[in-house]
Amino acid sequence: MPVEKARAVVIRAVPFGETSAVVTLHTREFGKLRALAKGAWRPKSAFDGALDLLSVCQVLVLRKSGGGLDLVTEACLERRFRVATCLAAVYGGLYVAELLDALTADADPQPELFDAADATLARLSGHRGPAAAVWPRVVGFELSALHAAGQAPALVRCAECGAEPPPAPRMSFGMLDGGLLCAACRRGRRAVVSVSAGALAALRTLAPARRRADAPDPDPALEGEVRAVMNTLLAHVLGRRSRLGSRLVHPPARPRRTESPPAP
Numbered sequence: 001m002p003v004e005k006a007r008a009v010v011i012r013a014v015p016f017g018e019t020s021a022v023v024t025l026h027t028r029e030f031g032k033l034r035a036l037a038k039g040a041w042r043p044k045s046a047f048d049g050a051l052d053l054l055s056v057c058q059v060l061v062l063r064k065s066g067g068g069l070d071l072v073t074e075a076c077l078e079r080r081f082r083v084a085t086c087l088a089a090v091y092g093g094l095y096v097a098e099l100l101d102a103l104t105a106d107a108d109p110q111p112e113l114f115d116a117a118d119a120t121l122a123r124l125s126g127h128r129g130p131a132a133a134v135w136p137r138v139v140g141f142e143l144s145a146l147h148a149a150g151q152a153p154a155l156v157r158c159a160e161c162g163a164e165p166p167p168a169p170r171m172s173f174g175m176l177d178g179g180l181l182c183a184a185c186r187r188g189r190r191a192v193v194s195v196s197a198g199a200l201a202a203l204r205t206l207a208p209a210r211r212r213a214d215a216p217d218p219d220p221a222l223e224g225e226v227r228a229v230m231n232t233l234l235a236h237v238l239g240r241r242s243r244l245g246s247r248l249v250h251p252p253a254r255p256r257r258t259e260s261p262p263a264p
């Protein structure tokens with residue numbers, strides 16, 4: 001069996017025996033695979049932290065046929081995911097791993113999705129705030145992952161008839177239909193929410209087909225609404241609510257009191 005080289009993101013790592021690990025890797029070359037890393041967690045292991053959760057690494061993998069676990073024979077760390085002061089960035093990184101696992105099948109390479117995950121983790125790693133800079137990265141990755149899974153939401157045309165609905169302050173968004181609905185198609189549908197023009201514009205800006213590297217981030221005030229739309233949409237796609245999804249909205253800053261309350 002040939003040993004093959006790949007770039008990988010570690011999306012899950014569970015102990016196996018005392019010092020070994022079974023890792024789930026999303027590789028650029030082979031897609032998702034599960035592999036045994038013998039002695040990965042031994043002190044002074046040759047893997048040297050390369051197989052920690054959310055690390056990006058180069059691996060040598062012995063591919064097993066017939067459904068057995070692959071074997072990681074070497075792993076060389078490219079970039080560790082660093083936890084800094086921003087909790088939202090850490091949850092965002094874990095959420096990237098969750099979506100890579102949930103939205104991809106084994107051995108189905110998607111290099112563009114790997115590159116999106118790699119770039120998103122690089123931006124979130126070591127992030128020291130502001131937390132408001134995190135959600136556009138996370139939503140951008142969600143839209144990339146949905147696009148790769150063939151489930152990108154319709155953000156410009158009606159998901160049902162393909163007509164372009166006229167601009168309006170609020171538009172109908174069908175969770176079961178996968179995006180915008182025109183007035184004619186909206187009738188009688190279930191699981192339809194009303195999305196503001198601002199939130200829709202933010203989603204369009206962050207979608208992979210339209211994203212420009214130099215585009216400014218959307219208005220931070222839109223975070224709550226955009227997050228609610230994405231959490232509901234992902235829940236329909238995944239068939240369950242992500243435990244991390246609800247943690248991705250950072251608590252809004254409390255208004256600072258500038259004067260003391262009047263004396264009674």
Ligand SMILES: [Zn+2]
Binds near residue numbers: 160183
């Ligand atoms: Zn329509």
